[in-house]
Ligand SMILES: Nc1ncnc2c1ncn2[C@@H]1O[C@H](COP(=O)(O)OP(=O)(O)OP(=O)(O)O)[C@@H](O)[C@H]1O
Ligand SMILES: O=P(O)(O)OC[C@H]1O[C@H](OP(=O)(O)OP(=O)(O)O)[C@H](O)[C@@H]1O
C-alpha cells in the first residue's frame with residue numbers, strides 16, 4: 001500500500017485534500033483524523049505538519065508527500081520534487097525597516113530572524129556571506145521591532161503582514177515556493193506512485209484548460225484551427241449543413257475569452273466552452 005503524507009493544517013492543508021479528492025482519492029471527513037485508508041486505490045494518507053513531511057519522506061518511512069518547496073529546501077533531507085501542484089504559491093524574501101538595508105548584499109554581519117534557517121543558510125553559503133541566524137517558530141515579522149533581529153527572511157504572499165509590521169522587502173526573492181509532491185531520492189519505482197502522478201497531472205490539466213467547440217465554414221478551417229491548435233490536434237467533424245464543420249480543441253483557460261472573440265470575428269459560430277473535470281493526456 002502506498003503511504004502518502006498530507007498537511008494536517010495550515011495554508012496547504014485544504015487545497016491538498018481537495019486536489020486528491022479531484023484525483024479520485026478518499027480523504028478524511030473529520031479534521032481530527034490523522035490517518036485515512038483508501039482501500040479501493042490501495043493508498044494510505046497520513047496527516048502531518050507540513051514542516052515534518054519532508055522528514056518522513058526523506059527517511060523512507062513514507063513514500064510520497066505534499067509540502068511546500070521552501071519547506072523541502074529548509075529540511076535539507078534527501079527527498080526530491082516530483083510535481084508542482086499549482087497551489088500554495090508564495091515567495092520567500094528578505095524584509096527590513098524601510099531605508100535600513102540598501103540591498104541583499106548588505107545582510108552580511110546582520111541578525112536575521114527566520115523560521116526557515118535551512119533556506120537562509122543555503123543562501124548565505126551560496127553567496128559567501130556570514131550573518132547571525134535567529135531561529136523563530138512564526139510571527140517572525142515582530143522580531144525587528146522587538147529588537148532580536150535587524151531583518152527577517154519569511155514567506156510573503158500578499159505582503160499584508162510585512163506592511164502591518166512596517167517592513168519592506170529587500171532585493172529579489174530568495175526563492176519561489178508552491179505546493180509540490182515529493183518522493184524519495186533515488187525514486188521508489190512503483191506503479192502506484194506513477195498512477196498517482198498521472199492522476200494529479202490530469203487534475204492540473206483539467207484546471208488549466210477548457211474544451212472549446214465551435215462551427216465554422218470549411219474554407220475558414222485553417223485560420224480557425226491556427227487559433228485553436230489543441231494539445232495534439234483539433235477534432236474536426238462534418239456538419240449536416242453543407243460547407244461547414246464542427247471543431248473541438250482544448251485551450252488554456254486564461255486565453256479562452258480572447259480566442260472566442262477572435263473566432264467570432266473570423267466567422268465561427270455556436271462557440272461553446274465546457275469545463276474538463278479530469279483527463280489523461
Ligand atoms: N500566506 C501564506 N502564509 C504562510 N505560508 C504560505 C502562504 N502561502 C503559501 N504558503 C506556503 O505554505 C507552507 C507553510 O505552511 P503553513 O503556513 O501551514 O506552515 P506553518 O506556517 O509552519 O504553520 P502554521 O502557520 O499553521 O503554524 C510553505 O510552503 C509556504 O510557502
Ligand atoms: O504576505 P501575507 O499574505 O501577509 O502572508 C505571509 C504571512 O503569512 C504567514 O504567517 P502565518 O499566518 O502562517 O503565521 P506564522 O508566522 O505563525 O506561521 C507567513 O509566515 C507570513 O507571516
Ligand SMILES: [Mg+2]
Nearest residue numbers: 010011138139
Ligand atoms: Mg504559517
